[in-house]
Each structure stands twice: as C-alpha cells, then as structure tokens.
Amino acid sequence: METKIFKATKDDLNILKEASELLNSGKLVAFPTETVYGLGANAYDSEACKSIFSAKGRPSDNPLIVHVSKPEDAENIAYTCPLYYELAKAFMPGPLTVILPKKDIIPSEVTAGLDTVAIRCPKNEVANKLIEVSGIPIAAPSANSSGKPSPTSAKHVYDDLNGKIPMILDGGDSEFGVESTVITIKDDVITILRPGSVTPKMLEGVSKKVQIASAVKEELKAGEKALSPGMKYKHYAPKASLYLIDDTYINFIEFVKEKQKTENCGVMCYDEEISSFENKNLLPVGEEKNIKKQTKKLFNLLRKADDIGVDTVYAHLPKDDGESLAIYNRMIRACAHRVIGGKNGED
Numbered sequence: 001m002e003t004k005i006f007k008a009t010k011d012d013l014n015i016l017k018e019a020s021e022l023l024n025s026g027k028l029v030a031f032p033t034e035t036v037y038g039l040g041a042n043a044y045d046s047e048a049c050k051s052i053f054s055a056k057g058r059p060s061d062n063p064l065i066v067h068v069s070k071p072e073d074a075e076n077i078a079y080t081c082p083l084y085y086e087l088a089k090a091f092m093p094g095p096l097t098v099i100l101p102k103k104d105i106i107p108s109e110v111t112a113g114l115d116t117v118a119i120r121c122p123k124n125e126v127a128n129k130l131i132e133v134s135g136i137p138i139a140a141p142s143a144n145s146s147g148k149p150s151p152t153s154a155k156h157v158y159d160d161l162n163g164k165i166p167m168i169l170d171g172g173d174s175e176f177g178v179e180s181t182v183i184t185i186k187d188d189v190i191t192i193l194r195p196g197s198v199t200p201k202m203l204e205g206v207s208k209k210v211q212i213a214s215a216v217k218e219e220l221k222a223g224e225k226a227l228s229p230g231m232k233y234k235h236y237a238p239k240a241s242l243y244l245i246d247d248t249y250i251n252f253i254e255f256v257k258e259k260q261k262t263e264n265c266g267v268m269c270y271d272e273e274i275s276s277f278e279n280k281n282l283l284p285v286g287e288e289k290n291i292k293k294q295t296k297k298l299f300n301l302l303r304k305a306d307d308i309g310v311d312t313v314y315a316h317l318p319k320d321d322g323e324s325l326a327i328y329n330r331m332i333r334a335c336a337h338r339v340i341g342g343k344n345g346e347d
C-alpha cells in the first residue's frame with residue numbers, strides 16, 4: 001500500500017474530506033494532535049479498529065482512546081456526569097482523556113472488552129476539524145509501531161507505518177510532545193492513570209480529591225491488575241539500553257565521562273552541561289528548568305538515539321512531580337526502571 005503524506009491545516013477542506021472518506025470507508029488515517037500523532041479509525045467500525053491493532057502491532061488488550069470534536073459529543077458513546085462537564089469546561093479541547101462508562105454503540109474491540117471508554121477532545125485544529133468533517137468519533141492510539149517512542153512528527157509516523165496505512169496528515173511538530181493525561185472519575189475523586197500536560201495541580205483546580213495510580217511511578221507487582229492496560233507494557237523505548245542516573249550533576253558528569261571512554265553511549269544532558277562532555281552522541285534535552293521544552297523534545301530524542309546507533313543512553317532521573325511527572329513516567333518505563341545511584345545503589 002502506498003502511504004501518502006499531505007501537509008494540512010484546518011482550512012484544507014479538500015484534504016480533510018479525502019481523509020474523512022477514507023475513515024468512513026473503514027480505512028486508517030494518521031493525523032496530528034497537540035499531544036502526539038494519532039492513528040485514526042471510525043470508532044463505530046470494529047473491523048477498522050481491529051486494523052489499528054494490526055498496523056501498530058498493538059496487543060489487543062490495550063484499549064483505544066476515542067476522539068470527539070466537542071465535549072458534549074461524548075453523550076453518543078458514553079454515560080457522562082457533572083464532573084466530566086466541569087473537567088471539559090477547564091481542559092477541553094485539550095490534552096485530557098476521561099474514562100467513562102461506555103454505551104453499547106462502541107464495539108468491544110475499541111475498549112479491549114472493558115465496560116468503559118476513554119474520551120478525548122483534541123485542541124489541534126486539524127484533528128478537531130477532521131473529526132467534525134468525518135461526522136464520527138475517531139478511535140486513535142498514538143501512530144507509532146507498538147513499543148516504540150510515540151510520534152511527534154509526520155516523519156516519525158512515516159518511519160513506523162509506511163506501507164501499512166493510506167494517509168498521513170502532516171500538521172507539523174506536536175505542541176506538547178507527550179500523550180494526554182488519562183484519568184478516571186468516581187464520585188468526586190479523580191485518579192490519574194497516565195500523567196500528561198494537564199498536571200495534578202491543574203486537576204486540583206476542579207476537584208480537591210486527585211490521586212495518582214501507583215503504576216504511574218512504580219512497576220506493577222506480579223499478578224497486579226493494571227487500571228490502565230497500557231501501563232503494563234514496556235513502552236517508549238529506544239533500541240539502546242537506557243539508564244537513568246539519580247545523583248548530583250557533578251557526579252552525573254563524572255560518571256558519564258567515564259562511560260564515554262569505553263562505551264558507544266548517548267548522553268541526554270541539560271543544555272547547560274553540553275560543554276562538560278566530549279562532543280560525541282550528545283542528545284541535549286533543553287535547559288534544566290525548561291520542562292515544557294524537555295517534554296516536547298523527549299520522544300524525538302529517544303528516536304534519535306536509535307538513528308545515531310548508540311548501544312546505551314544515560315540520562316538524569318527526572319523529578320516525579322508537577323509538569324515533570326509526565327517525563328518521569330515515560331523515562332522510567334523507557335528504561336524499564338533501570339535507575340543507577342540514589343536509593344537504588346549502583347544499578
């Protein structure tokens with residue numbers, strides 16, 4: 001299959017109509033969102049949704065997020081509640097996904113057999129217009145091959161899915177660069193299943209009761225059931241072995257400089273540290289304090305590590321709170337919890 005890439009804005013109606021026709025005839029279309037690129041299918045069409053799993057190589061027990069163009073369109077597919085609308089008022093359209101009880105119209109392939117469905121209303125104008133023009137809710141996971149870092153550009157999608165899907169809409173680099181914050185709500189309690197650019201503190205502006213699921217920071221224990229099935233998979237990982245260093249900056253620099261002498265290693269360092277290292281395979285993440293920039297660059301850097309062909313990558317252990325929690329969650333899983341230093345000892 002030939003994979004066509006079209007540059008698109010919300011005003012390119014001919015291109016959006018072509019994409020909508022593909023979606024309405026059971027085909028897949030990759031499109032930009034403000035978080036990462038999505039791989040879309042008609043959420044009412046179980047066969048189309050099944051083909052998402054085969055194109056990505058995604059395990060069938062990992063449910064998809066369903067995208068709507070207006071928060072109230074959730075009524076067609078889920079049972080909403082007042083807190084959903086309070087959250088929608090604060091964060092939609094935007095990078096927040098809310099899990100709600102599903103209506104029968106959503107096929108079980110979309111929700112991996114769960115009786116809930118994940119709902120998101122994207123802010124990206126191409127994504128939002130595409131859903132509106134298509135007239136259907138669009139089921140869309142990230143448009144990467146399963147297990148690889150999520151795509152934040154049309155090129156990343158092409159690298160992973162060329163020949164497997166008919167169309168990619170290119171809307172430029174993703175604004176945020178990590179996937180949406182996924183939450184469940186029960187009465188007035190919000191539980192974060194996956195951290196994203198909508199932070200715990202921002203959610204506390206809507207409900208005082210915000211908790212973080214343990215799988216966000218920790219490995220699932222043997223036999224423990226994941227509240228969000230996606231959290232049980234190794235994810236976001238480059239081919240190189242990633243290690244996170246939990247130590248002072250001086251010790252980080254010393255440790256990595258030693259490694260550079262003997263290993264073909266990449267270094268995810270802060271911009272301020274660049275001059276401290278031998279100028280080889282450096283993957284600068286941004287200034288230390290600029291978490292937004294670090295978030296935006298994260299997946300591109302993990303992909304770059306593979307492009308430059310290093311065997312190992314060393315990075316700082318990110319902070320596990322606030323805006324940085326989303327980076328921590330992706331990095332700790334990309335490195336399969338391999339942390340060196342701090343309370344973990346040498347490895």
Ligand code: AMP
Nearest residue numbers: 063064116117118141142179228229230
């Ligand atoms: P992705 O589409 O690749 O961004 O992944 C979607 C994430 O949302 C995965 O971690 C899923 O496990 C999670 N998810 C989707 N639907 C549900 C649901 N009904 N209940 C819990 N988590 C969900």
Ligand code: MG
Nearest residue numbers: 141142150179
């Ligand atoms: Mg994904």
